[in-house]
Amino acid sequence: MEEKKHQKHTKLKRRENENFAPNEIAILGTKCSVIADFVQKMSQNLQKEAKIGYLDASHSDSEMQQDYDSFVFHHSGSLETTIKTELNEYNERIRLSQHDLVFINGNHYQGEKQILILDNEKEASVKKRLDQLTRIQFIIKLNDEVDYFDCLLEKFPHIRNIKVYAMADEDAIARHINNLIQEKIAPINGLVLAGGKSTRMGQDKTELDYHGKPQRHHAVQLLERNLLDTYISVASGMASEVDSIIEDKFFDLGAFGAICSAFQHDPNKAWLVFASDLPFVDSEVIQLLLKHRNPSKMATAIKGKSKTFVEPLITIYEPKAYPILLGYLAQGYACPRKVLINSEVEIVEVDDDLIRNINTPEEYQQALKEING
Missing domain, CATH: 3.40.50.300 (P-loop containing nucleotide triphosphate hydrolases)
Known part of the structure; x- marks a missing residue:
């Protein structure tokens, strides 16, 4: 009987580094x-x-004497x-x-x-x-x-x-x-966020129908039409046999954990993160974000023209964002917006209404009226 080889550590997909750096x-x-x-x-x-x-x-003959x-x-x-x-x-x-x-x-x-x-x-x-x-x-x-x-x-x-x-x-x-x-610029994958609790809505926001299908599937198709291999981020235990999914490996951290889980799945891809509660985002917004992508920065993010801060849940996160996210997590912060505000980010401005979140039944009914004319 062949002895099963013991694997001491969890096998993770590794960053494609060269000797000292990615490139x-x-x-x-x-x-x-x-x-x-x-x-x-x-x-x-x-x-x-x-x-x-x-x-x-160093080309200095003398050793550095500084003690700090x-x-x-x-x-x-x-x-x-x-x-x-x-x-x-x-x-x-x-x-x-x-x-x-x-x-x-x-x-x-x-x-x-x-x-x-x-x-x-x-x-x-x-x-x-x-x-x-x-x-x-x-x-x-x-x-x-x-x-x-x-x-x-x-x-x-x-x-x-x-x-x-x-x-x-x-x-x-x-x-x-x-x-x-x-x-060496990383290819982009899509990540549709679908692991939220939808407490204020009272039902799963990803199943809401704005465009003739559940919003989750509409979001996936929107990214796939822009030639992105797209995954759905779900809470642990919510695996689907139909969709390409990434289960949360960072429990109870919401969108922050979903983004980190995507990078754990593949740290060599950039991830276009797209929340399921943004029904007014259309293909033009996605194309605008892709067009203005700046891979020399840790992320390219959408911001409403009258807003103070960027919207972290329609953002391209580069592979270089992963160690930064983990660094913030080590300090006890799990807010992707805080990371973006304090990092080098390319900002793409759009009209505020295009990135309006829908969180309550009343907002859902109003959004339906606007979308259906």
Whole structure:
């Protein structure tokens, strides 16, 4: 009889990280100062499209003597941190989870993807790091005189087929890097919230008929018409054989728990969360939200034009929102609106009536009159 293998931990779907971040590229082949200058220029070029990080090693000969961690905020909106810590790939994946791309100084650390800079003065350095060149995205020639080193031609016989730029081709290089960022943007799934208690309505709000069918099914079809793989979020124990469902794994946390449960189901997707009590939301609103999606921020949210705060239950939550949500939960907060208010969010404004919640029988009857003319 074959012995059943013991599984110690619950098997969860993992975030698709590279060595240190969800999307990283190491730069190697030249001096650290040239790499740092290159990163600065590329970051300046890409700052409107993406959030960029840079992982490097200290080049100081003296060890930091500070006996405390410091967090120095500047009034311009920047933070300088100095922390006593060891490099740890798991912790860096948390620290760098908010970045769309992390550049890595390849002279010190290995990245999943690479940019190779050809510099005649650094042939020995390249030869020493040949095994780190696993996924070269493109090559940059530091000057016109430089050519491929023999060690590169021997290790990579087809290296001349890889795209080559001159160092001065900054705009073209930035476009190439931006394409690498765009390739990693998460696909969007739909999540229709249907696990609420509907206390004020006195009956299940998801079963109410505004458009010739239960609102739950109308909401699913609305998202599917916009080409989203869509799931229904339900309370634990309410599984359906008909619908694609995600059961709440974070009990008694309402919409907050539903969003976290969706990310636990698949942390590599963005989730367009859509409440079942918004009968005036139509395909145009969904398309507007999708059109203005900003994946460099943690979410893209709808806000009524005269409202102070965004509506958290018609919002696209990016994968980078998941660790933020869990961080708020660890502090005892389970309000998605509080998370959005205090985070980097893209806001899309619409008329207030389009995102009006229907919570009571009286509101339901009034909504029916308006929808049916």
